[in-house]
Amino acid sequence: MVNVSIIGFGNVAQHLASAFSSSPEIQLVQVFSRTKMQPLLPIKAKIIDDFGLLEKADLYIIAVPDDAVAAVSAKLPFGGRLVAHTAGSLSMELLEGNNRRGVFYPLQTLSKEKSIDFSGIPLCLEAESYSDYTILERVAKAISGKVYPINSIQRRALHVSAVFVSNFANHLYQLGEDICRQHQVPFDILKPLISETAEKIRLLSPAQAQTGPAIRRDIHTIHMHEDFLSDSNQKNIYQLLTESIQNERKKL
Amino acid sequence: MVNVSIIGFGNVAQHLASAFSSSPEIQLVQVFSRTKMQPLLPIKAKIIDDFGLLEKADLYIIAVPDDAVAAVSAKLPFGGRLVAHTAGSLSMELLEGNNRRGVFYPLQTLSKEKSIDFSGIPLCLEAESYSDYTILERVAKAISGKVYPINSIQRRALHVSAVFVSNFANHLYQLGEDICRQHQVPFDILKPLISETAEKIRLLSPAQAQTGPAIRRDIHTIHMHEDFLSDSNQKNIYQLLTESIQNERKKL
Numbered sequence: 408m409v410n411v412s413i414i415g416f417g418n419v420a421q422h423l424a425s426a427f428s429s430s431p432e433i434q435l436v437q438v439f440s441r442t443k444m445q446p447l448l449p450i451k452a453k454i455i456d457d458f459g460l461l462e463k464a465d466l467y468i469i470a471v472p473d474d475a476v477a478a479v480s481a482k483l484p485f486g487g488r489l490v491a492h493t494a495g496s497l498s499m500e501l502l503e504g505n506n507r508r509g510v511f512y513p514l515q516t517l518s519k520e521k522s523i524d525f526s527g528i529p530l531c532l533e534a535e536s537y538s539d540y541t542i543l544e545r546v547a548k549a550i551s552g553k554v555y556p557i558n559s560i561q562r563r564a565l566h567v568s569a570v571f572v573s574n575f576a577n578h579l580y581q582l583g584e585d586i587c588r589q590h591q592v593p594f595d596i597l598k599p600l601i602s603e604t605a606e607k608i609r610l611l612s613p614a615q616a617q618t619g620p621a622i623r624r625d626i627h628t629i630h631m632h633e634d635f636l637s638d639s640n641q642k643n644i645y646q647l648l649t650e651s652i653q654n655e656r657k658k659l
Numbered sequence: 660m661v662n663v664s665i666i667g668f669g670n671v672a673q674h675l676a677s678a679f680s681s682s683p684e685i686q687l688v689q690v691f692s693r694t695k696m697q698p699l700l701p702i703k704a705k706i707i708d709d710f711g712l713l714e715k716a717d718l719y720i721i722a723v724p725d726d727a728v729a730a731v732s733a734k735l736p737f738g739g740r741l742v743a744h745t746a747g748s749l750s751m752e753l754l755e756g757n758n759r760r761g762v763f764y765p766l767q768t769l770s771k772e773k774s775i776d777f778s779g780i781p782l783c784l785e786a787e788s789y790s791d792y793t794i795l796e797r798v799a800k801a802i803s804g805k806v807y808p809i810n811s812i813q814r815r816a817l818h819v820s821a822v823f824v825s826n827f828a829n830h831l832y833q834l835g836e837d838i839c840r841q842h843q844v845p846f847d848i849l850k851p852l853i854s855e856t857a858e859k860i861r862l863l864s865p866a867q868a869q870t871g872p873a874i875r876r877d878i879h880t881i882h883m884h885e886d887f888l889s890d891s892n893q894k895n896i897y898q899l900l901t902e903s904i905q906n907e908r909k910k911l
Contacts, residue, residue, distance in 0.1 A: 473880065496872075496880050515852055516859065516870055523855075529848045555848055564842035565849070567884050567897075568835035572849050573856040574871030575900045576828040581865035581907060583820035590816035596781045596807055597817070597824050598861065600767055603775075604825040605857035607768065609850060613833035618768055619826030620748075628725065628748050632819045640903055645819075647899055648827045651892055655833060 408434050409546050412464040413452075414479060416440035419493050419513065420470035423550075424450040426525040432549040436464045458482055466542055468493060468511055469502075477501050489539050495566035498559040499533050509534040509543050512562060513551075516573055525550045531557035531565065582641055614655070621652035660686050661798050662716040665704075666731060668692035671745050671765065672722035675802075676702040678777040684801040688716045710734050718794055720745060720763055721754075729753050741791050747818035750811045751785050761786040761795050764814060765803075768825055777802045783809035783817065834893055866907070873904035 411433055413424050420438070425448035427435040435452040439461065446454070455461070461484070470493045471479050480490060480503040490502055491509035502508040510533040515523065530547040532554060534540040540556065547554040557565065580601060584594045607616045620628040629649060636642045663685055665676050672690070677700035679687040687704040691713065698706070707713070713736070722745045723731050732742055732755040742754055743761035754760040762785040767775065782799040784806060786792040792808065799806040809817065832853060836846045859868045872880040881901060888894040 473877070496883060514848055516855055516868075527851050529851060531848065553848070553851070555845070557844065557848075561842050561844045563883075563887055564838055564844050567887055568838045568844075568846075568849055569852055570871055570873075570884060570897070571831045571838070572835040573852050574869065574873060574904070575896075576831050576853070577856055577860070577865050577868055577870075578873075578900055578904050578907070579823045579828050579831070580860055581869065582903075583824040584865055586816055586820045586823070590813050592809065592813045592816050592820075593807070594820075596766055596783065596805070596809075597820055599779050599781060599805070600821055601824050601828070601857050601860065603768055604829055605853050608829070608832055608853065613829050613836055616768075616829055617826065617833065618829075619822055621822075621826060621830075625725070631748060631815075632822065635815055635819055640906065644827075644899060644903060645822070647896060648830055651834075651896060652826070652830050654892065655830070 408432060409466065409542065409549070410434045410436050410464040411466045411468065411546055412437040412439070412461060413468050413470060414439040414483075415468075415470035416442065416444065416446070416454075417470065417472070420468075421446055421448045421450065422523060422525070423468060423470060423493070423513070424448070424452060426550040427546075428452065430549040433546060436462055458484055461485070463488075465489065466491065466509075466546055467506075473497055477503070480506070489534075489542055491534075491543060495531075495562055495569065499535070500559075507535060507539050509539055510557075510559075510562065511543055511547065512557070514565060514569060526552050529553040529555060531555050531562055533558055533562065579644075582644065585638075586636075586641065617652065619652075621649040624653065660684060661718065661794065661801070662686045662688050663718045663720065663798055664689040664691070664713060664716040665720050665722060666691040666735075667720075667722035668694065668696065668698070668706075669722065669724070672720075673698055673700045673702065674775060674777070675720060675722060675745070675765070676700070676704060678802040679798075680704065682801040685798060688714055710736055713737070715740075717741065718743065718761075718798055719758075725749055729755070732758070741786075741794060743786075743795060747783075747814055747821065751787070752811075759787060759791050761791055762809075762811075762814065763795055763799065764809070766817060766821060778804050781805040781807060783807050783814055785810055785814065834896065837890075838888075838893065869904065871904075873901040876905065 427433040428451040438452045438454050467490045473494050476492045486505040490506040491511040499508050512531040515528045530551045532543045587594045679685040680703040690704045719742045725746050728744045738757040742758040743763040751760050764783040767780045782803045784795045839846045
């Protein structure tokens with residue numbers, strides 16, 4: 408049994424607290440919430456709103472907005488204990504040095520409105536010592552089958568990549584929806600294509616899976632699409648991504 | 660029972676022929692293949708290589724490369740019959756006018772390496788008359804649960820949108836993989852995020868589902884990401900899509 412406390416009450420904090428609550432290998436000791444709001448997910452732990460009440464635990468996970476992580480870690484009223492943050496874009500060294508530092512980064516897009524099976528979520532871990540890494544690893548393996556040692560530079564690369572494959576991909580869905588709406592076409596028609604495009608790369612690399620007018624260098628269709636797009640932002644994105652697909656092909 | 664023949668032997672032609680072969684409501688009469696190659700998918704029909712051998716059918720589906728559709732439709736040695744193409748980017752009027760014209764457009768990314776369940780693939784139909792539309796509809800409903808009447812302009816909008824949500828989204832996956840490779844991080848870590856991002860829009864609109872530093876206007880993280888990207892193409896795409904997300908938000 409590993410004793411874990413969570414500091415924070417947002418998306419990531421609540422999803423982690425809920426996953427820990429249903430693991431027999433984890434004792435969730437306390438959850439710190441500034442506001443003492445009711446949790447939206449089922450959490451079996453005492454909720455506190457005062458750092459002075461934090462009891463002893465094997466691991467404290469700080470899951471607060473990125474710009475608050477350093478300040479929160481400096482407020483902890485103890486030293487020598489293992490403290491990890493959950494942020495993809497922050498280095499481990501940002502945590503106050505009077506405690507042992509670590510990172511426990513779940514790479515997934517979490518919304519409170521949508522419950523999620525943690526067992527498939529990759530957890531990227533970093534620690535200052537091997538023995539601390541094994542503590543993080545025990546906790547991670549209690550809730551997920553996908554656990555990876557990832558250093559701070561690799562984590563930053565993952566975070567940037569995640570922006571491309573998730574935030575930017577979702578924005579392309581939005582542009583697709585905009586184009587459909589402009590022409591009274593139901594966006595639902597595109598949803599199976601969106602799923603299949605994402606599923607395809609489980610079997611094929613993205614380079615192998617690439618289809619469409621850009622990779623075929625089908626100039627006729629590309630020009631027709633450019634003429635069709637009246638919105639200059641849509642057209643700029645069309646042109647830049649078409650060029651990028653064609654240049655990527657040259658590199659292969 | 661509707662009698663259908665297919666002209667063509669590529670991806671779309673073989674997937675359609677295979678789906679028709681297993682439908683009790685369709686009699687697949689003939690498949691025309693210039694090369695008489697062995698099909699990669701199970702097809703129950705006579706394969707011919709001479710337009711002169713084409714027998715009478717209720718519907719002829721031309722599934723050949725876009726730039727060959729007009730020429731193939733002009734070579735058909737009969738008139739007054741229903742002939743449809745399968746191309747998202749071509750108008751119905753491109754087909755030779757001596758036959759009755761239609762469109763039978765499956766909106767999906769089809770690879771011969773990956774078999775597919777046609778029942779979930781949207782089929783976008785267009786015809787010159789209501790009676791021809793009902794023939795296309797009977798054939799479409801025999802293999803798919805998602806059948807839509809879509810005119811030529813709407814189909815073009817769908818085709819452009821499909822480039823954004825599929826070809827371009829897949830290219831973003833490729834850029835994500837490139838960034839991972841540059842930093843020795845396994846791309847597999849990102850695959851659950853890619854799936855979840857695509858699945859999310861079944862429940863939320865893309866605008867509601869948008870997360871990340873751009874929509875949060877987290878300038879600090881955005882600058883850090885820009886500094887991290889050494890490739891100018893990656894950086895240009897990062898900046899253009901970040902701006903586009905922020906402008907889209909203003910419009911809401």
